[in-house]
Amino acid sequence: MVFIKTLNIDGLIPKIPLIQGGMSVGISLDNLASAVANEGAIGIIGTAGIGLLENDKVKNVKEANIEGLKKIIRKTKEKTKGIIGVNIMVALSDYAELVKTAIKEEIDLIISGAGLPLNLPSFLEKDSKTKLVPIVSSLKAAQVIVKRWWQHYKYLPDAIIVEGPDAGGHLGYKKEDLQKEEVQLEHTLPQVVKFAEELKKEHNKDIPIIAAGGINSPEKVKKMFSLGASGIQVGTPFIATHECDADIKFKQALIDAKEEDIIIIDSPVGLPGRAIKNKFLEEVEKGERKPFICNFHCIKTCNFVDAPYCIAQALLNAARGNLDEGFVFVGKYGYKIDKITSVKEVINNLFQDI
Template sequence: MIVIKLNIGGLVPKIPLIQGGMAVGVSLDNLAAAVANEGGIGIIGTAGIGMLIDGYQKKFKEANIESLKKVIRSAKEKTNGIIGVNIMVALTDYADMVKTAIKEKVDVIISGAGLPLQLPSFLEEGTKTKLIPVVSSVKAARVIFKRWLKKYNYIPDAFIVEGPKAGGHLGYNKEDLENPEYALEKSIEDVVLFSKEIEEKYGKIVPVIAAGGIDTSDQVKKFFKLGASGIQVGTPFITTKECDADIKFKETIINSKKEDITIIKSPVGLPGRAVKNKFLEDVENGMKKPFKCAYHCIKTCNFKEAPYCIAEALMNAARGDLENGFAFSGANGYKINKITTVKEVINNLFKEGI
């Protein structure tokens, strides 16, 4: 029996779980709706979403808006549960993505990969969409809180604290990933204390959600004991039948060994955790993968000198073309050894009750 309640500004899922927004074709309407139908919060990853549309190269911005609308509407048709989106601050068309999500009345916008200092500015009168920044430290949480309160009189509806064991792009320097000072356990305790300060001073409960490397019920219990009110989980949902990625992408995670999970230097200027394959080995050996940048989709991407287009590589992989791409994975992805279902993943995380 789950007794922990995750209350995000009045939005209360049956299960205190957010599915990680894995972008570029991995978590779309199918996965998000499946998680929502099980009582969690289903999240659509928005980066590269326009690449789902034929001819996107000629109208990248328009394709992103069109595709996001389509995927949100499709998810809502499949569930009456809670649906949100994950929008990276680093996106060149960040504002368009946020405005589109709000117009489509998503329940939640999660925003990281940079500090979402202007996120509340896009809210319209009567908007019920909740805003959740992703942070890697209490310092970042304080900066966002102060800016939102001073400029917009808005207090975050929750904080997602993402630790160094997460998959994909990471908000840490490479050398900090193994430093105990940056462990998720420590960051959670720090942000929980800050959240209590906010509650005492302003009367608003700001739940703290733990993310990054969480894949067992023991870990879930540990983070709840540290004061978290919810968890965000990504990688275990990749290998579910409901995940939108191709079976070959899922098998890449299933067939990976511990030594295959590696930290790469992404063209967008951040370290990223991925499954090593020939594509990445070629890049490491100095081989360039020829590409023409259709749209400078990530502000920090040095596309003129990048050895490959990361959006293209990730979408190729999500579609099953691992020769021309690669899969992101959390630190514990190698532990997964079979295709499961969303229900099984959730039952595993909460199997002994919380």
């Protein structure tokens, strides 16, 4: 029997020590986040492109994203009294506006990765209750964030998510490093756990470490807790649920995927990504997709001059079920999912016999 710690994120204590991955564009919104929260875990809204869901022809994308985020947070709160958060990527052009909006809406926590969220505490107001949780892929990244936050804001992270290279979507590693032993979650997680223990001695603050990336079975869950994690973050298994906000064709693409279909791509945002190979990505690979007019300017690092497609539009198309003009981001072991279940079943499966 593995001892499962209580996950305590500075007073936010879910019944189940699980955070649902914040998947964008349009995959984890009010339905999925509230369903996870209602099961006693932490539900997360994916914020990238949130203002494009109803109308992707909007003139003012920043304004649409702010209004879209407000709307989805409020809808989620109507559906649950549980713990909910948002995932806001540092790479987003409107990062600051989305963070401020989430804090004003009194979201329980903000998770921030795809870059180092070095100024995240600067957006908190005196009476803000929102907790701040960075995502890192290395001990060095955790150390840099903690040093900056403490020096500039006298603030320490309320938790840290360590995401390994088996995750879906954008990955915080160079493509050629993904197989290296020293970047694997089993290697990095204990390093960051030890760092958190040192911080506790120095500052008397518990910083729970949450493991993420490729956690798809009770055996993996047990392994993460045995390595010192206080919780897990899981994304891909929640895609193939009735409650997931994506179109059924998006879910079916995951169910139909075989092991060889899950590939690493070069994303226009400058990071490698893990996705399901399809006709759209094959056309990109063959050079049949041409540079486009960038209407959104949504990602700071996007090389839209040379990029053969718009990542926001492609992900939005896929979420709507148009996989001829988009693709599905997925974790390394997504091919093992073969049917649509429920949020409750996903959580029960991960924590069975624990």
